[in-house]
Amino acid sequence: SQQGEEDPQALSIQEGENATMNCSYKTSINNLQWYRQNSGRGLVHLILIRSNEREKHSGRLRVTLDTSKKSSSLLITASRAADTASYFCAIRGGSEKLVFGKGTKLTVNP
Amino acid sequence: EADIYQTPRYLVIGTGKKITLECSQTMGHDKMYWYQQDPGMELHLIHYSYGVNSTEKGDLSSESTVSRIRTEHFPLTLESARPSHTSQYLCASRAGPPSYEQYFGPGTRLTVT
Numbered sequence: 403s404q405q406g407e408e409d410p411q412a413l414s415i416q417e418g419e420n421a422t423m424n425c426s427y428k429t430s431i432n433n434l435q436w437y438r439q440n441s442g443r444g445l446v447h448l449i450l451i452r453s454n455e456r457e458k459h460s461g462r463l464r465v466t467l468d469t470s471k472k473s474s475s476l477l478i479t480a481s482r483a484a485d486t487a488s489y490f491c492a493i494r495g496g497s498e499k500l501v502f503g504k505g506t507k508l509t510v511n512p
Numbered sequence: 513e514a515d516i517y518q519t520p521r522y523l524v525i526g527t528g529k530k531i532t533l534e535c536s537q538t539m540g541h542d543k544m545y546w547y548q549q550d551p552g553m554e555l556h557l558i559h560y561s562y563g564v565n566s567t568e569k570g571d572l573s574s575e576s577t578v579s580r581i582r583t584e585h586f587p588l589t590l591e592s593a594r595p596s597h598t599s600q601y602l603c604a605s606r607a608g609p610p611s612y613e614q615y616f617g618p619g620t621r622l623t624v625t
Contacts, residue, residue, distance in 0.1 A: 405554070433612060444518075444602055444616030445555075490555070492614075498543060498562065498606075499570070500614060502555040 406491040406503035414509040423506040425491030518617035535603030543606040544586040
């Protein structure tokens with residue numbers, strides 16, 4: 403399946419620490435996107451990385467992509483309590499559809 | 513905040529009722545999507561549209577139907593609600609290149625009793 407699979411399923415850290423989440427997939431991709439979802443709300447787009455890119459930064463976020471290993475990672479540096487949310491990777495292959503993984507639930511303790 | 517809206521936000525309804533979940537966006541996006549998400553789980557695509565008069569079924573079988581008569585409006589209808597339809601329904605629209613990001617509405621949490 404094209405679905406991305408996030409790892410770990412849940413992560414609990416202290417404020418100020420870095421949080422790393424991983425996403426693995428099985429097919430070729432056009433791009434890979436990361437989204438955040440606060441409890442019970444819609445998703446918010448964080449960052450997109452194309453298949454020909456290896457690393458992208460946006461503020462405290464860093465995303466890497468290794469197409470040979472079919473994996474991506476999202477790093478949140480200097481985490482804050484407000485970063486507490488679920489984080490999803492989404493795969494866009496050859497179609498118009500995005501396929502979402504099951505998400506990593508991040509808890510940042512103050 | 514994205515300019516995409518969903519109503520109602522919460523709905524509790526009895527089995528057998530017909531319901532329509534509304535979704536509208538003011539960004540002029542051609543592509544729109546409906547997802548179903550159970551608590552703590554992944555999103556499943558149930559319908560999508562490439563533009564006016566275009567609708568397609570998604571990856572998850574759904575008893576719902578959609579219509580796209582206007583670019584900004586993409587309602588989802590359940591002809592006869594059942595308890596198995598209890599879930600959160602998320603509407604999204606997609607920007608074109610180079611962004612490709614999807615903008616999500618706040619969701620409708622549906623409970624069928």
